[in-house]
Amino acid sequence: MKILVVDDSIVFRSQISASLGGLENIEVVGTAPNGRIAIQKIQQQTVDLITLDMEMPELNGLDTIKEMKRLGLKTKIIVFSSQTISGAEKALQALAAGADDVVAKPSGEVTDFTKAQAMIEEALIPRVMQFAKIKKSPISFNSFASTSGLRPKKNLKHFKPNAVVIASSTGGPTALEFIFQNLKCIPTLPILIVQHMPPIFTQILAKRLGEIAGIPVHEAKNGQRVENGHTYLAPGGFHMHLLKDANGQFIKLTEDAYRNSVRPAADFLFETAKEIFQDQLLGVILTGMGEDGAAGAKAIYNEGGGILIQDKESCVVFGMPGAVFLNETYDDMMDLKEISDYLRTVIV
Secondary structure (H helix, E strand, C coil), rough: CCEEEECCCCHHHHHHHHHHHHHCCCCEEEEEECCHHHHHHHHHCCCCCCEEEEECCCCHHHHHHHHHHHHHHCCEEEEEEEECCHHHHHHHHHHHHHHCCEEECCCCCCCCCHHHHHHHHHHHHHHHHHHHHHHCCCCCCHHHHCCCCCCCCCCCCHCCCCCCEEEEECHHHHHHHHHHHHHCCCCCCCEEECCCCCCCCCHHHHHHHHHHCCCEEEEEECCCEECCCEEEEEECCCCEEEEEECCCEEEEEEEECCCCEEEEHHHHHHHHHHHHHHHHHEEEEEECCCCHHHHHHHHHHHHCCCEEEEHHHHCCCCCCHHHHHHHHHCCCCEHHHHHHHHHHCCCC
């Protein structure tokens, strides 16, 4: 997989190139200090993926993405964004414009070169490898379809849950925006979401989803009561559990160890929500890398709740829904528009 590193900082260009340099089947074919030079290089040679800084002279990250789309360039894009409110807003704009994933840049407070590079490697390498895996082995998961399952698949058209839990990662913010833009109604039940994103980014995503749908969407707080008609997004860096007492359901946030290499992990939300809503819970697994959500989906499925997964063709990465697919612990698989249309029917 051929990668171009695009950043106006020679320090970051060096750190990113060094982070990727030793990976098998990965080749850093060059660097560029701004988007204009990057596009010229993409047009002159094969580039499968670029890492793209958002703040650059001449042609910034967002405008670079728009120009690449205008030119029909199919190169995958991983955006590097500062971990600030402004940076998070620009990152979400970049995802909406066509970027595939986002990584938070080490803050200016991290002055140790080795530590900064380690932070870049931890965040960037898994994302690069997911796209390398897709390029190397474009498996059609449909060929593994089976009808055995752990129980008969239920007809979700006749299923009316009391709560909805959603898991998403790579490609998730854009998928969630599409879904919320098409809700066009006030939910009569609670919706709880785990989207793999850094702190601050989830705050901006919650605000954006609320503005798009015109409904209350919160970045969840520890101890917050869960109400019908409200949506709760797990904050970056915290696992979100759903608990119940005499006064109803409430959210518990923890900084427990990473699960599935992520925090927040959807499995914790799915498993704890299942204890409360039992067979009246709908779990939705959207696009994303890894297997987070698979164990939680299995728990909901075995309890008799409903599980809906996004299909491979409409996913940026079919990792999370693909893991549920291979476990056969789902009731239906739909593309993003079908999921959006279906959710409109069950949340009212």
